Amino acid sequence: MPSALPLGDPAPTDGLLPPTGAAASADRDFGLYVHVPFCRVRCGYCDFNTYTATELRGAKQSDYADEAIAEMRFARGVLETSGVAARPLSTVFFGGGTPTLLPAHQLAQMLGAARDTWGFVPDAEITTEANPDSVDAAYLQTLAAAGFTRVSFGMQSAVPSVLATLERTHDPARIPDVVRWAREAGLQVSLDLIYGAPGETLGDWRRSLDAVLENEPDHVSAYALIVEDGTKLARQIRSGQVAEPSDDLQADMYELADATLASAGYDWYEVSNWAHRETGRPSRHNLSYWVGHDWWGIGPGSHSYVGRTRWWNVKHPAAYAQRIAEGASPAAGRETIDGETGELERVLLLTRVRGALRTESLVPEARREIAGLIAEGLIDGKAALRGAVELTLKGRLLADAVVRRLT
CATH class of the missing domain: 3.30.750.200 (Transcription Regulator spoIIAA)
Incomplete structure (x- = not known):
């Protein structure tokens, strides 16, 4: 299930x-x-x-x-x-x-x-x-x-x-x-x-x-x-x-x-x-x-994200249909993503995208990890000179480890 x-x-x-x-x-x-x-x-x-x-x-x-x-x-x-x-x-x-x-x-x-x-x-x-x-x-x-x-x-x-x-x-x-x-x-x-x-x-x-x-x-x-x-x-x-x-x-x-x-x-x-x-x-x-753009998720179990607030709809189609018929929000729960959790999510998601994470957006402790990650062959040195974090092939296979070093 x-x-x-x-x-x-x-x-x-x-x-x-x-x-x-x-x-x-x-x-x-x-x-x-x-x-x-x-x-x-x-x-x-x-x-x-x-x-x-x-x-x-x-x-x-x-x-x-x-x-x-x-x-x-x-x-x-x-x-x-x-x-x-x-x-x-x-x-x-x-x-x-x-x-x-x-x-x-x-x-x-x-x-x-x-x-x-x-x-x-x-x-x-x-x-x-x-x-x-x-x-x-x-x-x-x-x-x-x-x-x-x-x-x-x-x-x-x-x-x-x-x-x-x-x-x-x-x-x-x-x-x-x-x-x-x-x-x-x-x-x-x-x-x-x-x-x-x-x-x-x-x-x-x-x-x-x-x-x-x-x-x-x-x-x-x-x-x-x-x-x-x-x-x-x-x-x-x-x-x-x-x-x-x-x-x-x-x-x-x-x-x-x-x-x-x-x-x-x-x-x-x-x-x-x-x-x-x-x-x-x-x-x-x-x-x-x-x-990190905004989207609205329609339907049972769908997730939405607008302005750092994430919410999710009730799961079963019958429960969803009932909420819709009542004119009520079908959302089951929500959370605001901020602080440490927000930074972790930002780095985790942007690291996956080629060149999307900018080094200047990282906290000082994370920026100090860049040289070591280049030396270990996990991020691309030429991209780093352009101010971007770009995973190498090895880095893509170890993306979770890179994220841990950058947060």
């Missing part, structure tokens, strides 16, 4: 934000995340807030678009009443779950409501995640006509045995089709991979990377498999049914991914993300999380 929501302070039923939300808000971009919490099946490794049809307990998938739109209108009122600067959306991201389990016209309806509620900047980035077996050419054409600019396909692997271990249901042979359909619709394409699944070999991983390059996506994400407590995979490992992923093998896989992608024209811009230097661009929505 999905992991529990974090602890925090009670969230007010009116959703109003503290004064920090309004402070300097005009200087920050504003994005929207729309969580679609539905999946056909629950993958054994996943601890996201998702629900299959048998787990909805009275909530209706068919009602979800209207509920999400109602939260958008509620959000606009909260931001205005809280004095937060009115800004058009720079990015919109539909994630899940599987957003494309909903009919394409419902995603278009929600996107249209977001446009009506806030407006979009001229070059807004509009993304949806999609499973390869949940879309066809007509579906993608509908999304593009509605204003979507980008699709992120959960490819995960090109090897059937690895997909079976992950309990992914799509046929890897379908990837070229969905990439072609997305391109024909005029959408940018990201292919998303997971490496280090139990039983996956370095040869398997090389095969997946080769398959990615054959499809020439604009963007690639590659995430190491993390065994989350409470998941089916964690129970299988505990019982000895499958082997625990090897840290050393995952490091080898990361190095292979970086070398393979770099040789094919992809530049890393965040520890787990690469954009093609000619056709692609970084995910602006994800960058907004890492650099």
